Amino acid sequence: MKFKSGLLLLLALAAPFPSAVLAKDTVKLAFIGPLSGGNSAPGLGGRNSAQLAVQLRNADPAAKYTYELVTFDDECKPNVGIQVATKAASDNSIIAGITHYCSAVGIATVDTYSRFGLPVVVWGAILPEITYGNDYREIHRVNGTMINEGRLAADFLTKQGYKKFVVVHDTTDYGKGQNKYFTEYLKPTGGEIVATFPVSPDQQDFTAELTRIKELKPDLILIGGLTPLGVRLRAQMDRVGVTAQLAGVSGIMTAGFLEGAGAAGEGTISFHNGAPISKYPQGQAFLDAYAKAGFREDPDAYGPFAYSATNLVMDAIEKTGPDRKKMKEVLNGTKGYKALVGEINFDDHRQNIVNANVYVAQDGKWIYWPDSDYAAGKKRLARN
Amino acid sequence: MDIGILAQQLFNGLMLGVIYAMIAVGFSLFFGVLDVIKFSHGDVVTVGAFSSLGAAGIAGGLVALPPVLALASGIAAAVAIGALAGVIIGRVLVLPLRHAPGVNVLLATLMAGTVLREAIRLGVPNGGNPKPFPALLPGGAIKAGSFSVGIDSVMILAAGLLLVLGTHLLITRTRFGLAIRAVAQDGEVARLSGIDFHAVVLGTFALGSALAAFAGCMLGLYYREINFNMGVLLGIIGFASAVVGGLGSMLGPIIGGFLFAGVQTLVVVALPISSAYKDVIAFAVIIILIAIFPTGLIAERRSERV
Numbered sequence: 001m002k003f004k005s006g007l008l009l010l011l012a013l014a015a016p017f018p019s020a021v022l023a024k025d026t027v028k029l030a031f032i033g034p035l036s037g038g039n040s041a042p043g044l045g046g047r048n049s050a051q052l053a054v055q056l057r058n059a060d061p062a063a064k065y066t067y068e069l070v071t072f073d074d075e076c077k078p079n080v081g082i083q084v085a086t087k088a089a090s091d092n093s094i095i096a097g098i099t100h101y102c103s104a105v106g107i108a109t110v111d112t113y114s115r116f117g118l119p120v121v122v123w124g125a126i127l128p129e130i131t132y133g134n135d136y137r138e139i140h141r142v143n144g145t146m147i148n149e150g151r152l153a154a155d156f157l158t159k160q161g162y163k164k165f166v167v168v169h170d171t172t173d174y175g176k177g178q179n180k181y182f183t184e185y186l187k188p189t190g191g192e193i194v195a196t197f198p199v200s201p202d203q204q205d206f207t208a209e210l211t212r213i214k215e216l217k218p219d220l221i222l223i224g225g226l227t228p229l230g231v232r233l234r235a236q237m238d239r240v241g242v243t244a245q246l247a248g249v250s251g252i253m254t255a256g257f258l259e260g261a262g263a264a265g266e267g268t269i270s271f272h273n274g275a276p277i278s279k280y281p282q283g284q285a286f287l288d289a290y291a292k293a294g295f296r297e298d299p300d301a302y303g304p305f306a307y308s309a310t311n312l313v314m315d316a317i318e319k320t321g322p323d324r325k326k327m328k329e330v331l332n333g334t335k336g337y338k339a340l341v342g343e344i345n346f347d348d349h350r351q352n353i354v355n356a357n358v359y360v361a362q363d364g365k366w367i368y369w370p371d372s373d374y375a376a377g378k379k380r381l382a383r384n
Numbered sequence: 385m386d387i388g389i390l391a392q393q394l395f396n397g398l399m400l401g402v403i404y405a406m407i408a409v410g411f412s413l414f415f416g417v418l419d420v421i422k423f424s425h426g427d428v429v430t431v432g433a434f435s436s437l438g439a440a441g442i443a444g445g446l447v448a449l450p451p452v453l454a455l456a457s458g459i460a461a462a463v464a465i466g467a468l469a470g471v472i473i474g475r476v477l478v479l480p481l482r483h484a485p486g487v488n489v490l491l492a493t494l495m496a497g498t499v500l501r502e503a504i505r506l507g508v509p510n511g512g513n514p515k516p517f518p519a520l521l522p523g524g525a526i527k528a529g530s531f532s533v534g535i536d537s538v539m540i541l542a543a544g545l546l547l548v549l550g551t552h553l554l555i556t557r558t559r560f561g562l563a564i565r566a567v568a569q570d571g572e573v574a575r576l577s578g579i580d581f582h583a584v585v586l587g588t589f590a591l592g593s594a595l596a597a598f599a600g601c602m603l604g605l606y607y608r609e610i611n612f613n614m615g616v617l618l619g620i621i622g623f624a625s626a627v628v629g630g631l632g633s634m635l636g637p638i639i640g641g642f643l644f645a646g647v648q649t650l651v652v653v654a655l656p657i658s659s660a661y662k663d664v665i666a667f668a669v670i671i672i673l674i675a676i677f678p679t680g681l682i683a684e685r686r687s688e689r690v
Contacts, residue, residue, distance in 0.1 A: 040512030
C-alpha cells in the first residue's frame with residue numbers, strides 16, 4: 001500500500017509539468033571517419049565539427065528534434081569502413097550519415113549505404129567515383145573532387161614554369177586517382193611526367209626512390225597521397241639531396257603535415273577544394289564556437305565540410321521528419337543551400353560544385369596563395 | 385646509372401640493413417633464451433623513438449642544452465625506457481606464460497604491442513600525427529659527383545654497426561653473455577650451475593628491447609620524422625629477417641636484415657615502376673629462402689645459440 005500511494009504521489013507531482021518539454025524526439029546521425037591511425041587528425045577535426053553542429057542545433061529552441069551523433073571509426077581502412085558502415089546503416093534508428101575522409105573507404109562503402117537505404121553526405125573523401133561512379137541516390141558530397149584539384153594543379157604548376165614532373169602516389173584508389181587526373185590534365189599543358197612511383201601508403205623509407213628521382217632531375221615532385229606519406233617524403237628529400245619543388249593535393253593540406261615536416265615543409269604547394277575558413281562569411285563565427293566548445297583537436301582542413309554536411313542533413317530532417325526515404329529526396333534536390341563552406345548545389349550525381357584553390361606552406365601555416373609572400377614575390381618556390 | 389648514384393643506393397641499402405639488423409637481433413635473442421616470439425618488439429622501437437624525442441625535446445627546448453647533450457639525454461631515455469619496457473613485458477607476459485603453448489606468448493605480446501602503440505597515440509599530444517624529430521647530429525654532407533650523403537647518416541650507420549658488433553662481443557666475451565648462452569643451451573642445466581635464470585631472461589629482454597629502442601632513436605634522427613605506427617611493419621621485417629637469417633643465432637639476423645634491405649633497394653633501382661612491389665618481392669624472396677633453408681641461412685644446429 002505504501003508503494004502504491006508513493007507512486008500516486010509521484011504521478012500527481014509529475015502531472016502539472018508541461019508534456020511538451022519531454023516531447024522532442026531524438027534523431028540519431030552517424031559520423032564516420034578515421035578517428036585512429038595516421039589520418040586521425042582530419043578525422044577527429046571532422047568529428048568535432050560535426051559534433052559542434054549538433055550541439056548548436058540542440059541548443060536552438062526552434063529545432064524540432066534533439067540530435068545525437070553516433071561516431072564510428074573507419075581507421076581509414078576499407079574493410080573496417082564496410083563493417084562500421086553496415087553497423088550504422090542497419091541500425092534503423094540512425095536516419096543519415098556524415099561519412100568518410102579517406103577515399104579508399106568512401107568508395108568501398110557506397111554499395112552498403114545504397115543497399116540499406118541510408119542517405120549519407122560525404123565530408124572529406126575526394127575520389128570522383130564516389131559520386132560519379134554510380135547512380136546511388138543515397139550518396140551526396142559537399143566537398144569537391146580530385147578532378148578539380150588535379151586540373152588546377154596541372155594548370156597552376158605549369159604556369160609557374162615547372163616542366164618536368166615526378167609523381168609519387170600511394171597505391172590506394174585515392175593515390176591512383178590523383179595520379180590519373182593529374183597526368184590527364186598535365187598533357188594539354190605541355191608538362192612532362194618523367195617517372196611515376198607507386199608506393200605503399202605505409203612505406204617508411206623513400207631514400208631509394210628519392211635517389212632515383214635525384215638522377216632524373218625533375219622540376220617538381222607531386223605527392224598523390226595523404227599526410228603521413230607527404231611528411232616522410234618531404235623529410236627524406238633533403239637527406240638524399242633532392243632540391244625539386246614539392247606539391248600535393250588536399251590530402252597533405254593538414255596541420256599534421258606542417259607539424260611533421262617542420263621547417264622543411266616551408267614552400268610546399270597544395271590544392272584544396274575549400275577556400276580558407278576566414279574567407280567564408282560565417283568562418284569566424286564557426287572558429288569562435290569551435291574554440292568555445294573546447295575540443296582538444298583542430299577542425300583541420302575538412303572540419304568546415306563536416307560541419308556543413310551535418311547541418312545540411314539536420315535541415316533536411318527538420319523538413320521531413322526522421323524518415324530516411326523522404327529526407328533523401330530533400331537532400332537530392334539541394335540547390336542554393338547556404339552553408340558554412342558557401343552555397344551548396346548538387347548536380348545530377350548529388351555532387352556539390354566547388355572550385356579548387358591554391359595554398360602554400362608559409363611560416364608553419366597553410367596560406368591562401370594570393371595572400372602569400374610567394375605570390376607577392378617576397379619568397380621564392382624551389383627551382384632546380 | 386653513374387657510379388655516384390650507385391654508391392648512394394648502396395649506402396641507402398646499408399643504412400636500411402643496419403636498422404633491420406638491430407631489430408632482428410632482438411627477436412633472435414628472445415628466441416634464443418626462451419624459445420618465444422615477442423611480437424611487441426616493433427612497438428618497442430616506436431617507444432624508443434618517442435622517448436628520445438620527449439627527452440631530447442625537453443633537454444633541447446626547455447633546459448636549452450646544446451645538441452650533443454640533448455642527443456645524449458635522448459639516447460639515454462630511449463635505451464632506459466626501452467629496456468624497462470622489455471623487462472616489464474618479459475616479467476608480466478612472457479615468463480608466466482613460458483610453459484603455455486608458444487602461440488599464447490605470441491598473442492599476448494602482439495596485444496601488448498597494440499597497447500604500447502595506442503598509448504603513444506592517445507598519450508602524446510596530437511599523437512595520431514607524424515612528429516618531426518630534431519636534427520641533433522652535425523649537418524653537412526659528403527659529396528663526390530652525384531654521390532651525396534649527410535655526415536649524420538654516416539654517424540648513424542657507424543653507431544648502428546658498432547652497436548651490433550658490441551652486442552656480439554657482449555654475448556661472446558662477457559660473463560653475462562656466457563650466462564645468456566648457457567640459458568639458451570639448456571635452462572635447467574644453467575640453473576643447476578647456479579645461474580639466476582629469471583635475471584638472465586629479464587636481462588636478455590632488457591638488452592634486446594634497448595637495442596630496438598636505440599634503433600627507434602636512430603630512425604628518428606635519420607628520417608627526421610616519427611609516427612605512432614612506424615613499428616608495425618618494422619617489427620614484421622625484423623622478424624622475417626631474423627627467421628631467414630636463423631632465429632636463435634647472432635649472425636643470422638644481421639645477414640637477414642641486410643638481405644631484406646638489399647632486395648628492397650635493388651627492386652627500386654632495377655624496376656622503378658614496380659616500386660610498390662618492393663615489400664612484396666622482398667617477402668617473396670624470404671619465403672623462397674625459408675623454403676630452401678627451413679632453419680635459416682645460419683642453421684641453428686651449426687651455430688651456437690645466443
